[in-house]
Amino acid sequence: MIEARQLSKRYGDMLAVDGVDFSLERGEVVGFLGPNGAGKTTTMRMLTGFLPPSEGTASIAGFDIFNDPIEARRCVGYLPESPPLYPEMSVKSYLSYVAKIKDVSRGERRQAVERSLERCGLVDVRNRVIGTLSKGYRQRVGLAQAIVHEPPVLILDEPTAGLDPLQIQEIRELIAELAAPAKGETQQTVILSTHILAEVEAICRRVILIHQGCKVVDAPLSELTAEGQSLEELFVRETMGRSSAREERA
Ligand SMILES: Nc1ncnc2c1ncn2[C@@H]1O[C@H](COP(=O)(O)OP(=O)(O)OP(=O)(O)O)[C@@H](O)[C@H]1O
Ligand SMILES: [Mg+2]
Known part of the structure; x- marks a missing residue:
C-alpha cells in the first residue's frame, strides 16, 4: 500500500532524509518515530506528494508519486503537523x-x-x-x-499533539477503528508519527524509527518489546547522544 524506495531529501548541504526504504501492507498501522528533526515530517510530505524527493521515489496503492501523482494523492488522507x-x-x-x-x-x-x-x-x-x-x-x-x-492510506503527522488525555484516547480509538473497521468497511493503512511512545504501544503493530534521516529500526512492536524492553529504552539507545547534533550544526 505504501512503498518508499531510497527516498531522500536534501536541504542545501543537509540531507534531511537519507535513502529511506520501507513497504507497508494493507491494514498495517505503523508508528513512525524519531527525535525532533529526524526527518519524519519531511518523509511524510514526500509520501503525500507535497514535497518532491531529491532522490528516490514512492508509491501509494500502486501509484507512483511521480508517474501518477493525481491518483497517488487521491489514495491518501494526510493530516499535516x-x-x-x-x-x-x-x-x-x-x-x-x-x-x-x-x-x-x-x-x-x-x-x-x-x-x-x-x-x-x-x-x-x-x-x-x-x-x-x-x-x-x-x-x-x-x-x-x-x-x-x-482513502486507503492515512498519513498522520502527530495526530494527538496538544490534545487533552480524554481527546487523545478518543483519537487513538478512532485510528485503531480505521485500521480494524467493522464488517463491510475497508481497512486503512496508517502511518503516524508521534513522540508519545505509549500511543505506539496502544495502536501500532509495527515501528519504524528514523534518526538523522536514516531508518535505524523497522520491526514488529511485539518483537521489539519481547524481552521486556520498553520502547523508551529502545528509542534512547538508538538515538542517544546524537539527537540534536544536526540541528546544532544547522
Ligand atoms: N524547508 C526546510 N528548509 C531547510 N531545512 C528544513 C526544512 N524543513 C525541514 N528542514 C530540516 O530537515 C530536518 C528534518 O526535519 P523534519 O521536520 O522532517 O523533522 P521531524 O522528524 O518531523 O521533527 P519533529 O519531531 O520536530 O517534528 C531538520 O533538521 C529540519 O531543520
Ligand atoms: Mg515533524
Whole structure:
C-alpha cells in the first residue's frame, strides 16, 4: 500500500532524509518515530506528494508519486503537523469543500461529510466556525478532512499533539477503528508519527524509527518489546547522544 524506495531529501548541504526504504501492507498501522528533526515530517510530505524527493521515489496503492501523482494523492488522507484549516468556514462547509477537491462525487458528498463528522465526534459542532473551536476540536477537523474521501492510506503527522488525555484516547480509538473497521468497511493503512511512545504501544503493530534521516529500526512492536524492553529504552539507545547534533550544526 505504501512503498518508499531510497527516498531522500536534501536541504542545501543537509540531507534531511537519507535513502529511506520501507513497504507497508494493507491494514498495517505503523508508528513512525524519531527525535525532533529526524526527518519524519519531511518523509511524510514526500509520501503525500507535497514535497518532491531529491532522490528516490514512492508509491501509494500502486501509484507512483511521480508517474501518477493525481491518483497517488487521491489514495491518501494526510493530516499535516499544522492542518491548513480555513478559520472563517463552518466545519461542515469546510469538509464539504475538501470532499469536492478530493473528487467525491456530488451525490456522495453529503454522506461522506456526515460520516466523517460522526467518526471524528464533530456532529455537535458541525455548524460552528472553525476559528472558534478549541485546539482539540480543530485537530479533529484536521482528521476529518484526512478521512472524508475514505482513502486507503492515512498519513498522520502527530495526530494527538496538544490534545487533552480524554481527546487523545478518543483519537487513538478512532485510528485503531480505521485500521480494524467493522464488517463491510475497508481497512486503512496508517502511518503516524508521534513522540508519545505509549500511543505506539496502544495502536501500532509495527515501528519504524528514523534518526538523522536514516531508518535505524523497522520491526514488529511485539518483537521489539519481547524481552521486556520498553520502547523508551529502545528509542534512547538508538538515538542517544546524537539527537540534536544536526540541528546544532544547522
Ligand atoms: N524547508 C526546510 N528548509 C531547510 N531545512 C528544513 C526544512 N524543513 C525541514 N528542514 C530540516 O530537515 C530536518 C528534518 O526535519 P523534519 O521536520 O522532517 O523533522 P521531524 O522528524 O518531523 O521533527 P519533529 O519531531 O520536530 O517534528 C531538520 O533538521 C529540519 O531543520
Ligand atoms: Mg515533524
